[in-house]
């Protein structure tokens with residue numbers, strides 16, 4: 001595959017509370033769902049694990065009742081390689097809190113391969129997830145970024161850990177440098193569980209819209225480093241084709257210099 005060059009300016013909005021961030025994230029998602037469903041008949045949305053799983057519940061309010069759920073195709077930017085019914089599975093957590101409440105066809109929800117998950121086979125899970133993405137590109141469900149051949153998702157909802165990791169791209173680990181594959185894996189993640197698969201940085205940055213939602217004081221130092229362009233933090237490398245926007249609550253933004 002050819003290389004990529006998606007690059008937009010990092011934007012941010014600061015909200016008073018975590019609840020406000022979650023509501024704004026839901027509104028952003030709803031508006032993009034409307035736009036892409038109208039334009040292409042599909043909405044390809046990539047989710048993360050972590051706190052975001054609960055914030056998705058804000059999409060379940062009557063205001064968003066006309067969301068065209070049947071047109072959604074749901075992916076994960078990263079996944080823990082544990083059985084799909086394990087409490088640590090991003091898929092299970094999202095299913096329990098949000099996906100089970102909305103009429104998205106089961107066949108449009110792309111969990112990792114269940115055998116690899118059960119066996120803890122991170123490499124196999126990454127290979128099969130990449131094959132799944134390529135198949136959907138061939139079916140024109142996932143678009144491609146310009147002529148690069150890289151998949152281009154409509155929207156990715158991302159989170160950042162206090163160490164500055166996003167997806168399962170951790171500071172000081174080689175996966176952040178992977179440029180050829182779409183999906184890679186890690187077996188010694190500093191955050192448990194240790195086995196995970198993750199989209200690579202080129203795939204993450206080819207998305208049309210990337211929304212990074214971060215709340216809480218624990219992330220304030222990493223947020224300040226990101227906005228100071230400390231590229232040792234994987235999250236500082238986030239961009240997008242159209243918009244890469246950070247939604248922060250006041251606590252997460254508390255160490256940002258006033259001028260930023």
Ligand SMILES: O=C1O[C@H](COP(=O)(O)O)[C@@H](O)[C@H](O)[C@H]1O
Nearest residue numbers: 048049050051078159160161167
């Ligand atoms: O382990 C993970 O952590 C990150 C960040 O989670 P958060 O709870 O600090 O928001 C998450 O984005 C990723 O998908 C998940 O696997």
